[in-house]
Amino acid sequence: MIHYSGNVSIQLNVNREIHEVVVMPQDTLLRVMREKIGYTGPKAGCENGDCGACTVLMDGKPVKACLMLAVEAVGKEVLTVEGLEDTEIQKAFISEGGFQCGFCTAGFLMNAFALLETNPDADEAEKKDWLSANLCRCTGYEGIEKALTLAQKRIQEKNNNKR
Amino acid sequence: MNTKDGIGTSLTRKESLDKVSGRVIYGGDNMTPQMLYAAQKTSPHAHAKIIKIDTEKAKGMKGIKAIFTGDDYKDNLGLYLCDKPPVARNVVRHYGEVVAAVVADTYANATAAADAIAVEYEVMKPILSPLEALSDDAYTIHEEMGSYSHIKPIHPEPGTNVANRTKIRKGNPTEAFKSAHVTIETFVEIPPGDHVAMEPRVAIAEIKKTGYVHILSSTQAPFVVKGLMHQFFGIDQGKIIVKAPLIGGGFGGKAGIQLEGLAYLLSQKVGGRPVKLVNTREEDLTGSPGHIGLQAKIKIAADAEGKIMGMDMDYYFNSGAYADYAVNVSRAAAISCTGPYYVPNIRCDSMCVYTNMPFATAYRGFGHIEMSFAVERAMDELANALKMDPLELRIKNGIKPHDTTPVQSVLNESTGDIIKCFEEVGAMLGGDIGATQQLENNTVRVKGVTGLWKAPAMPTNTDAGAILTFNSDGSCNLNTGVVEIGQGTKTGLAQIVSERLGIPVDKVHVVMEVDTSVSPSDWATAASRGLMMAGMATLEACEDAENQIKEIASAVLRVPKRDLKVDGERVFVPDEPKIGLNLSEVVLGYVYPNGNAIYGQVIGSGKYIAKHLTDLDPETGEGHPDLEWTLGAEGVEIEVNLNTGKYKILKAVCCIDVGKVISPALARGQIVGGMAMGMGYTTMEGFTFNDRGQVTNGVLRDYKIMRYGDEPEYQVKFLETPQQDGPYGARGLGEQSVIGMPGAIANALSRAVGKGMNQIPLTPEKVWKTSMEVKR
Numbered sequence: 037m038i039h040y041s042g043n044v045s046i047q048l049n050v051n052r053e054i055h056e057v058v059v060m061p062q063d064t065l066l067r068v069m070r071e072k073i074g075y076t077g078p079k080a081g082c083e084n085g086d087c088g089a090c091t092v093l094m095d096g097k098p099v100k101a102c103l104m105l106a107v108e109a110v111g112k113e114v115l116t117v118e119g120l121e122d123t124e125i126q127k128a129f130i131s132e133g134g135f136q137c138g139f140c141t142a143g144f145l146m147n148a149f150a151l152l153e154t155n156p157d158a159d160e161a162e163k164k165d166w167l168s169a170n171l172c173r174c175t176g177y178e179g180i181e182k183a184l185t186l187a188q189k190r191i192q193e194k195n196n197n198k199r
Numbered sequence: 200m201n202t203k204d205g206i207g208t209s210l211t212r213k214e215s216l217d218k219v220s221g222r223v224i225y226g227g228d229n230m231t232p233q234m235l236y237a238a239q240k241t242s243p244h245a246h247a248k249i250i251k252i253d254t255e256k257a258k259g260m261k262g263i264k265a266i267f268t269g270d271d272y273k274d275n276l277g278l279y280l281c282d283k284p285p286v287a288r289n290v291v292r293h294y295g296e297v298v299a300a301v302v303a304d305t306y307a308n309a310t311a312a313a314d315a316i317a318v319e320y321e322v323m324k325p326i327l328s329p330l331e332a333l334s335d336d337a338y339t340i341h342e343e344m345g346s347y348s349h350i351k352p353i354h355p356e357p358g359t360n361v362a363n364r365t366k367i368r369k370g371n372p373t374e375a376f377k378s379a380h381v382t383i384e385t386f387v388e389i390p391p392g393d394h395v396a397m398e399p400r401v402a403i404a405e406i407k408k409t410g411y412v413h414i415l416s417s418t419q420a421p422f423v424v425k426g427l428m429h430q431f432f433g434i435d436q437g438k439i440i441v442k443a444p445l446i447g448g449g450f451g452g453k454a455g456i457q458l459e460g461l462a463y464l465l466s467q468k469v470g471g472r473p474v475k476l477v478n479t480r481e482e483d484l485t486g487s488p489g490h491i492g493l494q495a496k497i498k499i500a501a502d503a504e505g506k507i508m509g510m511d512m513d514y515y516f517n518s519g520a521y522a523d524y525a526v527n528v529s530r531a532a533a534i535s536c537t538g539p540y541y542v543p544n545i546r547c548d549s550m551c552v553y554t555n556m557p558f559a560t561a562y563r564g565f566g567h568i569e570m571s572f573a574v575e576r577a578m579d580e581l582a583n584a585l586k587m588d589p590l591e592l593r594i595k596n597g598i599k600p601h602d603t604t605p606v607q608s609v610l611n612e613s614t615g616d617i618i619k620c621f622e623e624v625g626a627m628l629g630g631d632i633g634a635t636q637q638l639e640n641n642t643v644r645v646k647g648v649t650g651l652w653k654a655p656a657m658p659t660n661t662d663a664g665a666i667l668t669f670n671s672d673g674s675c676n677l678n679t680g681v682v683e684i685g686q687g688t689k690t691g692l693a694q695i696v697s698e699r700l701g702i703p704v705d706k707v708h709v710v711m712e713v714d715t716s717v718s719p720s721d722w723a724t725a726a727s728r729g730l731m732m733a734g735m736a737t738l739e740a741c742e743d744a745e746n747q748i749k750e751i752a753s754a755v756l757r758v759p760k761r762d763l764k765v766d767g768e769r770v771f772v773p774d775e776p777k778i779g780l781n782l783s784e785v786v787l788g789y790v791y792p793n794g795n796a797i798y799g800q801v802i803g804s805g806k807y808i809a810k811h812l813t814d815l816d817p818e819t820g821e822g823h824p825d826l827e828w829t830l831g832a833e834g835v836e837i838e839v840n841l842n843t844g845k846y847k848i849l850k851a852v853c854c855i856d857v858g859k860v861i862s863p864a865l866a867r868g869q870i871v872g873g874m875a876m877g878m879g880y881t882t883m884e885g886f887t888f889n890d891r892g893q894v895t896n897g898v899l900r901d902y903k904i905m906r907y908g909d910e911p912e913y914q915v916k917f918l919e920t921p922q923q924d925g926p927y928g929a930r931g932l933g934e935q936s937v938i939g940m941p942g943a944i945a946n947a948l949s950r951a952v953g954k955g956m957n958q959i960p961l962t963p964e965k966v967w968k969t970s971m972e973v974k975r
């Protein structure tokens with residue numbers, strides 16, 4: 037196990053770029069990304085693991101960046117909402133009304149994106165399982181559900197065409 | 200008119216792409232190298248004397264710039280009633296109250312020092328309900344109430360715990376109760392709780408050497424903040440610059456003044472440097488204000504046919520430790536105290552009562568969700584007593600144009616059609632509202648309905664403004680004081696411009712951030728009045744701009760102004776369209792081929808101010824505080840397992856008369872979002888307390904709100920009875936759909952268990968217990 041103490045210089049791979057940052061071992065990944073690298077897309081809704089607004093992908097898996105230490109992300113590929121580009125889920129969130137204030141959106145997008153990457157044929161129960169990790173106070177979830185359904189359909193169609 | 204983007208089409212929000220790309224900068228996303236960071240220390244006690252605050256150790260810690268305690272500022276702050284020190288002074292009045300704040304070079308250093316501050320308390324017994332606060336032996340939570348300054352429309356009762364009382368007296372209720380065929384009485388309770396906007400509150404304050412005070416805040420009401428900063432601290436109005444970026448949800452929780460005052464005082468302590476104060480989620484839940492609680496007694500008298508003859512009501516709103524907006528919430532509930540029913544004889548006392556609980560501010564519905572719960576439970580009790588269908592009873596009593604409201608104002612033709620709303624809701628639920636359908640396994644299917652109404656509660660001089668400037672390509676820029684909190688008003692306003700001037704909506708640029716030094720004044724983005732008032736101001740600005748465009752074109756084209764029309768990005772003569780100019784040629788002044796230029800740029804301006812509003816008579820409540828009424832009806836269908844108490848809301852329906860629907864998708868989003876909030880409020884939310892008054896669910900893990908997958912099937916219908924003085928006939932719709940959910944759910948569950956379920960939240964455990972009681 038690697039041991040860190042005091043100020044340490046680490047390299048973080050965020051959104052396909054290497055960032056050299058000086059952190060304290062107790063600094064969370066969320067705060068380091070937001071305050072030191074400048075990725076403010078992930079949000080601090082609770083910093084307690086309860087809301088999902090800080091969700092990012094680490095090696096393709098959704099994690100709550102407020103519960104991760106920055107040093108834990110060394111050697112991993114981190115993807116934030118800023119690293120998503122023109123994905124089906126983003127497009128569907130816009131067309132289906134997947135957000136209002138947008139504060140929860142980064143977290144929902146990352147989680148939903150990972151779900152569709154991992155399991156494009158997820159059924160309703162699996163979707164609920166994944167997305168109940170995030171909270172949204174504005175939409176009543178109707179738009180999010182519709183967006184997920186639409187993005188899933190589009191991805192399935194694409195996959196079928198490939199086959 | 201450009202029909203593609205105009206009124207009635209569903210557009211995506213203007214800021215959509217930035218929102219799905221993490222590119223919107225919310226308040227908390229602002230960080231500069233000059234910034235210092237604040238942390239707060241909060242009280243673990245609900246009611247205590249502060250004996251000593253020991254800051255010695257904290258002072259010596261790394262990076263500490265300043266420590267602020269109650270003794271650092273001698274005056275109180277307060278929105279309507281100046282009752283709250285910026286941090287607790289001598290006494291703590293609720294769990295989570297801020298007792299000290301620290302400023303440091305980093306947030307981590309600030310929190311470490313806040314932890315190191317030692318506070319010695321003498322813990323005292325808290326008051327934990329309004330009725331307890333009103334009992335004879337209750338102590339007075341604000342001894343000094345008599346010395347607090349307050350606005351005129353509220354009536355504090357010094358020496359008691361009543362921060363405001365609004366009386367409604369109409370007709371002769373005593374007589375009505377005497378001659379009634381049936382009377383019913385009911386008592387309901389709602390605990391205080393929280394908005395849980397996903398963005399915790401933030402304020403950044405800086406005092407420049409020139410005396411300018413810059414405040415960036417997650418506020419729904421930058422102009423209220425500006426006005427109050429002047430009032431509290433004597434800063435010149437023109438030197439206060441409040442900026443509101445996009446907000447991560449407000450729901451009323453960010454509509455007053457909250458962290459701004461403290462952030463300013465902290466900046467003052469560090470020589471004016473910018474100080475960033477962000478709530479943790481826990482501080483946001485219990486340190487900053489949440490939603491109000493209620494205890495209420497309601498009596499209804501009716502004749503044999505089910506016509507309501509009179510109502511007698513006592514609303515005891517639970518303000519918590521401070522008054523904030525609560526004193527106006529209780530007043531707003533009084534104005535519409537009967538729900539959307541015509542009642543000729545009324546006695547109502549609506550009180551705002553101090554307790555030792557987290558304090559309350561505005562919350563979506565502004566007193567109406569609480570009032571409605573009480574009234575709608577009573578209506579179902581009345582239907583039971585009369586053995587009448589609950590929907591039929593409501594249709595029979597639904598309020599109509601020309602009826603008088605509780606404050607004796609007369610409803611006009613712009614008032615929505617609640618009867619039709621009831622019918623639509625009945626139809627969406629498949630009728631037979633009073634029936635209980637037995638399924639297997641001791642499971643039943645039940646329905647519940649409610650009516651709802653709301654008028655904005657706001658100052659009589661509530662205003663809005665709009666400024667329209669242009670770019671050389673003929674596109675325009677709309678600047679209003681409406682804050683974008685997720686409701687989509689900015690997009691709606693762009694649609695209004697597009698419709699009015701025939702400019703495609705993509706070429707109507709809206710200024711997203713509000714800056715009180717450049718945006719026209721706008722009371723607040725609250726009370727569901729943004730689209731209506733800023734919409735009217737925007738229309739006037741369009742008209743003004745159109746007039747100027749025609750004036751230029753009239754000179755250039757040598758045709759009378761009245762023969763010109765502006766549409767499709769041109770100004771032209773309709774029957775000879777070739778005679779015309781592109782807007783791009785005129786909006787910054789016209790330039791002749793030889794270089795001569797005339798007129799200069801077009802700047803459209805428009806304004807709105809509420810008309811003919813008055814305060815209430817202190818003895819009878821008579822007055823005209825109600826600008827417009829939005830009416831609607833809601834209902835649910837629920838499946839309940841009586842063995843376990845577990846239930847699932849299968850369907851939630853709403854029919855609401857919003858006047859003209861400007862953007863159907865955005866409007867539906869507001870309605871559905873409100874219904875979801877109302878469902879969470881009713882089924883799982885609210886603070887829980889131990890007997891020492893400590894909040895036992897003060898973290899998001901324990902304070903439950905609805906999650907993905909909890910949502911039922913939503914059905915929404917709009918009626919469009921035009922608001923005659925609204926933009927294209929539109930009126931407010933942002934809050935209304937939250938109002939009817941508690942009553943609808945409680946009415947359905949009461950039917951399922953066979954007994955009134957009158958205490959929110961209606962948890963499965965409560966359903967199970969009640970159903971067991973009934974069985975026995």
Ligand code: FES
Nearest residue numbers: 083085087088102
């Ligand atoms: S901020 Fe990480 S879960 Fe809420």
Ligand code: FES
Nearest residue numbers: 136137172173174
């Ligand atoms: S869109 Fe506001 S919290 Fe989800």
